[in-house]
Amino acid sequence: MTIADDLKASVRAIRDYPKPGIIFRDITTLLGDARAFRRAVDQLVQPWAGSKIDKVAGIEARGFILGGAVAHQVSAGFVPIRKKGKLPHTTVRIAYSLEYGLDEMEMHADAVKPGERVILIDDLIATGGTAEGAVKLLRQIGAEVVAACFIIDLPDLGGAAKLRAMDVPVRTLMEFDGH
Template sequence: MTPNEFAATIRSIPDYPKPGILFRDITTLLGDPRAFRRAVDELVQPFAGAKIAKVAGIEARGFILGGAVAHQLSAGFVPIRKKGKLPHQTVRMAYALEYGQDEIEMHVDAVTRGEQVLLVDDLVATGGTAVGAVQLLRECGAQVVAACFVVDLPDLGGVAKLEALGVPVRSLVSFPGH
């Protein structure tokens, strides 16, 4: 599928979650069997044959995509969740939001030192969550090979922040604005 074909499967919702935001909803892409399959294939393709040990997915849509990508790469899956959602001992990282901070965490034993990890989420905007996830994975000794997203909102600068950390970024479609 071309970027325009992917874009056509993504619903845009004005003024959500607040006025002035145009929310890019990938649940319509996920509900389209052909688009979902092609999105996973496109995210996996550059890493087929690479020695990816784990795929880390960011809550919640990153779990859907990341699980499918991990399956295709014969890799393990690491959930990166909001604070307080994981049952075992965790390591936590604060990250910047547009207004304030939040925290994400993962199990302390989710990755081992030197493991090659691919980070997956549905969308990159300001990059706060993804940057926090990269820092969390690195703190635990993982080598973050790349970050993959279905949607990039380039006007918000998230990809540049990840690339400044030395993390290559792959996205399938870009939308202007917020």
């Protein structure tokens, strides 16, 4: 059994959530399994072990959990990327595409200094709208986005390909067909 197969076994599939026809890939079961959680974090950071990474940016909310663990592993600072209106200090903001419209995300304007090397983290990449917005936001304040890392890729929806087209290396640990 490969590491991907082992980790896949720890992800719960919930049919018809949040709407009929969707299979929701729930990583809370992976996070609750100490061994699987550790292996996932180790696998996410493996290509950058020993590299200079200044910050890890995590997308709200599961990206916070994974991003904090990854930041610890690579001895980097952690930067939360949040929905509009959740951060208390001066922010930079960007609109991004959702399946059914637009939303906005923001981060503190001073969270990343120009030229700092940043890894973006979230649990899953689907259409890529949120991750694409996060990359643009980080680049807007001068970050060098070294990579984007996700536990799950839904390649049929094209998000990882969209990030690669922006010259962002993408690391995923497993794939699921469909959406």
